Structures are given as structure tokens and as C-alpha cells.
Amino acid sequence: MASNTRGAAVSNVGRVRSNNQDSGYAGHDLFLVADGMGGHAGGDVASAIATNHIKKVDHEYDDPEVAREALKAALLEANAALADTVYDHPELTGMGTTVSAFIRVGDYVALAHIGDSRIYLWREGELSQISTDHTFVQRLVDTGRITEEEAAVHPRRSVLMRVLGDVDANPDVDSWILETHPGDRWMLCSDGLSGVVKPDLMGRILASPASPKTVADRLLKAALDGGAPDNVTVIVVDIDRGDQPHEPITVGSAAAPISHVTETSRPRAARLPLPSLLLHPNRPAQVPTHFEPQTEDYLGELIEEDERRHRRRRAFWISFAVIAAIVLALIGVVGYRWTQTHxxxxxxxxxxxxxxxxxxxxxxxxxxxxxxxxxxxxxxxxxxxxxxxxxxxxxxxxxxxxxxxxxxxxxxx
Structure with missing residues (x-):
């Protein structure tokens, strides 16, 4: 059975944001990334509360199924804590966070995921995305409506379908168990990295034999070199490298005390309702906005908007093709008539x-x-x-x- 895990965590505000709303944790057996949202006064609080709740389950487990259940339960408890905090601090209404995490249990990892932060695995020269984004455009990709390339530039690419927050008392959290091998390298990141650094560059950096800390720093630098319009958080985890496991480290907003708000546990029946969207109100206009639709009607509107967009695109290209054909035909007619004068x-x-x-x-x-x-x-x-x-x-x-x-x-x- 595999015995050692070594990990590293880095987090950076990026080149555009004024504060870091990401949090990360690289523990003895637990590793997680949380990307908060909800404005200047909410996103950092959301990711910090979630991280501090979830890292309480960082201890050894004999059974990966027990670890999976504990990790999923921790995410749901964090969701309840966020709702309670909003109840006591209405100014934080609308805050939420993504979470991508796993617990190492011998030769297995128990994973849990919600939102658009990501979990990757580098194994034997191949990089694989393990988690699936809970976004509107990913749903379009999964149903064959758009391609991965179109999703990368889609105007609704930051619409989140699932997050932790005062949105749903029992959110649908993905959780599963995978086998891990000696030599595997795992990476968790917020979309501040995956939205800027292409998979081929990620793979080249992860392929380095350097330490997890060095690799994490190189991934962060790649995001900063790419403009880093969002906060960037990266966790790199090696299976069976080195003789001793690392000491736990917390980065981002969870690494600092939450001075302007305290967590509470008021009765949840009295929670204030959230608005229909989770927003980053203080984000610069040029930066994609995370928000979550709260009704099926809104999702239907997004789908209809996407259909209208595709209809407009098809109409444009059909018109362009018709005009081009007419121009070519006119050129052909004029050219042929010219030849007949000789x-x-x-x-x-x-x-x-x-x-x-x-x-x-x-x-x-x-x-x-x-x-x-x-x-x-x-x-x-x-x-x-x-x-x-x-x-x-x-x-x-x-x-x-x-x-x-x-x-x-x-x-x-």
C-alpha cells in the first residue's frame, strides 16, 4: 500500500483583482481548492468558511468509502454554515463558493466537487481532467450543442449551475473514489489557472521532476504571464515522492482570520432569500462574472439565448456564402464576356x-x-x-x- 503523500499550495490575487477570494488547503491527507464569489465583501468569506469547515476532516481513514462520505458531508455542512452566516450578515447575501477536494486513503482517493474549480491527474505522461465543470457551457458541451473550443470563448462560460452557499439546503455534490498509483501527480486549481493556462502547458509543467512547491510556483507564474484576470490558486500533490509527508498549509483568504464576520448557527428556516443571481458585483467589467441561475425559467432563457446566438451565426455565414457566390458568379460572367471579345x-x-x-x-x-x-x-x-x-x-x-x-x-x- 502507498504510504506517503507530499503536497504544496500557492495562491495569488492575480493581476486584476483587489482581493483574493480563493482559498486552498494542502493537509496530511486532505487537499482542496475553493473559489469564492459574492463581491468584495463576500467571496473571500465564503471560500474561507468552507475551507475551515472542510479541513476538519483531514485525518487518516481506513476505508475510502468512509472518507468519501465524510468529505461529502463536510461540504454539505459548509453549505449550511454559509447559509447561517448570510442570515446573520445580510450584507453577505449572494456569497457562495466552489469546492474541489480529495482525501488520500492508501491506494485510493475519495473526491468531492461542486462548481468550476478543477481536479487534474498527471499519470505516465498524460494529463486528465478528473472533475466536470458545473457550468452552463459545460452542459451545452455535454449535450453536443457546442464544442470545447466554442465553450472557451462563450459569453456565458462563467455561469455556474451549482455552488455552495445560501442557494440550496442540499446541493448536488459530485463524489466518487478513484485508485491512485505511486508516481501519480494530482493538481487542484481555481479557474484563475485553468481559464488562462492551456492543458498542453499544464502538462509540460506537471511533467517536471521538480518538487510540488516548485511545480505549483511554475503553474502560478504561467497564469500571471497569461494576464491572470482572476485569483489563482494551485495545489500540487505527489503520491510516494520523498520520505516524509509535508506539513499542512492553508493559503488564500482562509489563511487569514475573518475579522469582519463570525460564523453562526441560527435556525435555517428563517434565512433570508437570495436574489436570483450570484454575482461578483465589484469585478471589472472585462472579467467574466460568476453567477448561478436560481430558476428553470432562467435556464430556459439562457438556452434560448444560446439558440438565438447560433441562429444569428448561421444566418451570418449563410448570407456571407450567398454574397460570396453572387460575387464570384458576377466575376465569372464578366470574365467570360471579356474572353469572348477576342x-x-x-x-x-x-x-x-x-x-x-x-x-x-x-x-x-x-x-x-x-x-x-x-x-x-x-x-x-x-x-x-x-x-x-x-x-x-x-x-x-x-x-x-x-x-x-x-x-x-x-x-x-
């Missing part, structure tokens, strides 16, 4: 000299000339030089010039 002398299929209208070129199977007037002059009666001249490409000319050439051939000179 004449040349050549040998017709019947072996006689003829005046051709057009030019001696073809476009695919289409010839740009035809016999305009045939003569009774047989090509066999001409000299070899004259026949060669007629078979060679000649410059197009006017009809009078072509008739003069025929007369010269008729009279032998």
Missing part, C-alpha cells in the same frame, strides 16, 4: 483551319473558346511551320486580325 486562328476538330472566339485557356473541364467560323483550308495543305504556329498558343486579337491571318494562309503567305 479571336484567334487554330485547327478545328475536323482538321480544317478555323477562327476561334475566346482565349486558348480552360478552367477545369470548361474551355474558354469555341469555333466561330470554319474554313475550307485543310491543315494538311499547310507547311509544317504553319501547322506548328497554329497549334501553339497565340495571343488573342480582334476579328479583323484573325480574318487577315486566314487570308494569308489561303494564299500561301
Amino acid at each position: 479571336y484567334f486562328v487554330g485547327i478545328a476538330p475536323d482538321g480544317n483551319v478555323a477562327i476561334f472566339q475566346g482565349v486558348q485557356q480552360s478552367i477545369g473541364p470548361w474551355h474558354l473558346s469555341h469555333v466561330y467560323r470554319s474554313t475550307d483550308i485543310s491543315a494538311d495543305d499547310l507547311t509544317d511551320f504553319e501547322q506548328q504556329q497554329l497549334r501553339q498558343t497565340t495571343s488573342p486579337a480582334g476579328l479583323p486580325v484573325a480574318e487577315r491571318i486566314v487570308n494569308q494562309l489561303r494564299h500561301g503567305g
Whole structure:
């Protein structure tokens, strides 16, 4: 059975944000990333509360199924704590957080996930995304409505379908168990990394034999080099590397005391209702906004908006294709008419000299000339030089010039 786990955690505010709403934890056996939302005064609180609740289950487990149940229960307890906090602090209404986490249990990991932070596995030279984003565009991808490439630039790419917060008393948390092998390298991150750093670059960095801390720092640098419009949090975990496990570390907003709000446990029946959207009201306009639809009607509106967007795109390309076809057809007509103002002398299929209208070129199977007037002059009666001249490409000319050439051939000179 595998025995050692070594991990590292880094978190950075990024190049645009004024505060860090991410939290991360790399413990003895538990590792998690939380990406908060809800404005300047809420996102940091949400991710910190969730992280501080969940990291209480960081201890050894004999059974991965027990660890999975404990981790899922911790996320649900964190969800209740967030709702209670909103009840006591209405100014935090709308705050929420994503959570992606796993607990190492021998040769297995028990995972739990909600939102759009991600869990990756680097194994034997291949990077795999283990978690599935709970976003509107991911639902469109899963149903075949858009491609992964279109999802990356979709205007609704930051619409979250599931988060922890005062939204649902029993949110649907993904939880499962996977086997892990010696030499595996796991990575958890907020979308501040995955939204900026491409998977191929992630893979190259994770492939390094360097320590988890060095690799985490390199991933953070890659996000900062890419502009880092959001907070960036990265956890890198190695299975069976080194002789001793690392000491637990907490990063981001959970690493500092929450001075302006305290957690409570008031009766949840009296909670204040949330607005229909979870927003980052203080985010710069150019940065994608996280928010969560609260009604099926709103989801239906988003789907209809997406359909309208695709209809407009199809209409644009169909119109463009029609206009391009018309332009090409006009160019073809004008060009063909121009060729028909020229004449040349050549040998017709019947072996006689003829005046051709057009030019001696073809476009695919289409010839740009035809016999305009045939003569009774047989090509066999001409000299070899004259026949060669007629078979060679000649410059197009006017009809009078072509008739003069025929007369010269008729009279032998």
C-alpha cells in the first residue's frame, strides 16, 4: 500500500483583482481548492468558511468509502454554515463558493466537487481532467450543442449551475473514489489557472521532476504571464515522492482570520432569500462574472439565448456564402464576356483551319473558346511551320486580325 503523500499550495490575487477570494488547503491527507464569489465583501468569506469547515476532516481513514462520505458531508455542512452566516450578515447575501477536494486513503482517493474549480491527474505522461465543470457551457458541451473550443470563448462560460452557499439546503455534490498509483501527480486549481493556462502547458509543467512547491510556483507564474484576470490558486500533490509527508498549509483568504464576520448557527428556516443571481458585483467589467441561475425559467432563457446566438451565426455565414457566390458568379460572367471579345486562328476538330472566339485557356473541364467560323483550308495543305504556329498558343486579337491571318494562309503567305 502507498504510504506517503507530499503536497504544496500557492495562491495569488492575480493581476486584476483587489482581493483574493480563493482559498486552498494542502493537509496530511486532505487537499482542496475553493473559489469564492459574492463581491468584495463576500467571496473571500465564503471560500474561507468552507475551507475551515472542510479541513476538519483531514485525518487518516481506513476505508475510502468512509472518507468519501465524510468529505461529502463536510461540504454539505459548509453549505449550511454559509447559509447561517448570510442570515446573520445580510450584507453577505449572494456569497457562495466552489469546492474541489480529495482525501488520500492508501491506494485510493475519495473526491468531492461542486462548481468550476478543477481536479487534474498527471499519470505516465498524460494529463486528465478528473472533475466536470458545473457550468452552463459545460452542459451545452455535454449535450453536443457546442464544442470545447466554442465553450472557451462563450459569453456565458462563467455561469455556474451549482455552488455552495445560501442557494440550496442540499446541493448536488459530485463524489466518487478513484485508485491512485505511486508516481501519480494530482493538481487542484481555481479557474484563475485553468481559464488562462492551456492543458498542453499544464502538462509540460506537471511533467517536471521538480518538487510540488516548485511545480505549483511554475503553474502560478504561467497564469500571471497569461494576464491572470482572476485569483489563482494551485495545489500540487505527489503520491510516494520523498520520505516524509509535508506539513499542512492553508493559503488564500482562509489563511487569514475573518475579522469582519463570525460564523453562526441560527435556525435555517428563517434565512433570508437570495436574489436570483450570484454575482461578483465589484469585478471589472472585462472579467467574466460568476453567477448561478436560481430558476428553470432562467435556464430556459439562457438556452434560448444560446439558440438565438447560433441562429444569428448561421444566418451570418449563410448570407456571407450567398454574397460570396453572387460575387464570384458576377466575376465569372464578366470574365467570360471579356474572353469572348477576342479571336484567334487554330485547327478545328475536323482538321480544317478555323477562327476561334475566346482565349486558348480552360478552367477545369470548361474551355474558354469555341469555333466561330470554319474554313475550307485543310491543315494538311499547310507547311509544317504553319501547322506548328497554329497549334501553339497565340495571343488573342480582334476579328479583323484573325480574318487577315486566314487570308494569308489561303494564299500561301
